């Protein structure tokens with residue numbers, strides 16, 4: 001059985017005085033345990049909408065999202081979520097933020113303490129435990145947010161453009177760190193991105209969504225050994241192929257709705 | 259709306275000199291006004307309208323050691339504290355509920371918005387009818403002037419919280435109580451403290467007025483008394499004192515603000 005299933009999901013936004021906006025229509029795919037999946041697609045194609053439904057923050061208009069066969073109904077600690085702007089609690093120190101991820105878990109206090117120490121290490125945040133988010137660099141905030149989402153031992157980790165706000169030079173560095181963190185945690189990951197090279201670097205599989213009702217344009221497994229070499233010819237081939245697919249995904253809107 | 263920061267930056271060391279200079283300028287202007295007053299009082303020579311500067315200063319310094327003045331100031335401050343405490347209690351609860359629940363907002367905001375249009379002094383006659391003379395009406399008036407800034411700022415604090423903070427907490431297993439305790443309340447605190455400053459400030463202003471009419475004790479009463487006895491220099495001295503007390507109260511709340519919300523400042527130290 002798939003770890004996470006998107007089972008005929010449709011999402012329609014209705015606003016008064018406007019045509020109903022069909023963002024996603026009858027979307028269907030499965031994600032196997034331990035896979036790193038990227039959802040790639042043009043801006044506005046419904047990636048965040050899909051991810052928030054996986055997170056349980058909003059419900060599909062029809063269809064279901066299943067985690068180990070059980071329909072998702074509302075947020076839960078089974079699904080860790082890293083928001084586009086991280087949403088670290090600004091009034092909590094790094095340590096307290098990360099610890100919050102396991103605050104409601106059944107671990108003993110001692111276990112939590114050990115786990116916290118471990119997570120701080122994995123996220124390279126030693127020495128910054130007592131700082132507040134505002135005092136951290138973007139990279140540290142991102143790592144803290146991932147550590148917090150991993151703390152509760154979720155079955156899947158959902159990442160919404162986790163590197164979206166990071167500048168180009170930092171990006172590759174942070175991609176390496178992100179890979180390192182999720183590999184250690186051996187966890188199923190769904191990441192939303194619009195950065196093709198990022199998706200190739202991190203994913204086992206890239207799903208390209210179209211601007212036209214989020215149709216799955218392509219489902220591309222990335223068969224490259226890890227850690228991946230961004231300068232290899234193979235890598236470039238994937239980037240080239242996916243770039244074309246994204247272009248097509250974007251044009252679908254122009255073809256069908258105008 | 260990505261990454262919108264709700265942070266405030268304190269002036270760093272380089273700006274400290276500048277801030278110092280600005281403060282000095284402020285002090286200089288006050289000094290100039292005092293000198294002008296000193297000269298004008300001699301020229302006009304109508305102490306009932308503009309009292310002698312030196313005499314006023316004598317009254318002013320005497321005021322701080324005069325037991326009657328101080329005990330009346332104490333009475334007034336106690337009223338402000340009591341009235342503000344009630345306002346905090348009521349304002350926070352109403353504000354949190356209004357901010358978090360659209361239903362409560364819809365139900366309560368018309369009444370809140372109409373009551374707060376009533377000028378605070380318009381409550382004086384009614385408050386005397388309700389509470390008689392003395393503590394009752396003054397505390398009530400402080401409450402009425404303090405509660406609305408608290409409600410409004412608490413509401414805007416709650417509604418200004420990034421919904422993703424709440425989503426994040428829920429995805430980590432937090433229930434409603436935990437969300438209030440760990441997200442809504444700390445997230446609202448900065449705005450609440452701004453409200454508190456406004457509330458205590460307007461409480462301090464309205465208590466003096468209330469004491470003109472509704473009581474025979476307190477700082478405002480001393481002012482009316484000085485006016486009736488034609489002790490203008492004392493009246494001036496009391497007014498300067500009331501400005502200073504108001505300023506000190508405001509600074510104290512600012513200090514509290516910085517301590518409680520140090521997480522908003524880049525150079526803030528983690529506490530606890």
Ligand SMILES: Nc1ncnc2c1ncn2[C@@H]1O[C@H](COP(=O)(O)OP(=O)(O)O)[C@@H](O)[C@H]1O
Pocket residue numbers: 013021023041042043044045046047048049050
């Ligand atoms: N709450 C909402 N109400 C109405 N429309 C929405 C809402 N959320 C998203 N949308 C619309 O759905 C579309 C997809 O948005 P989103 O999922 O954020 O795209 P992406 O993350 O792929 O850039 C956009 O056209 C957006 O305007």
Ligand SMILES: [Mg+2]
Pocket residue numbers: 047048049
């Ligand atoms: Mg998005």
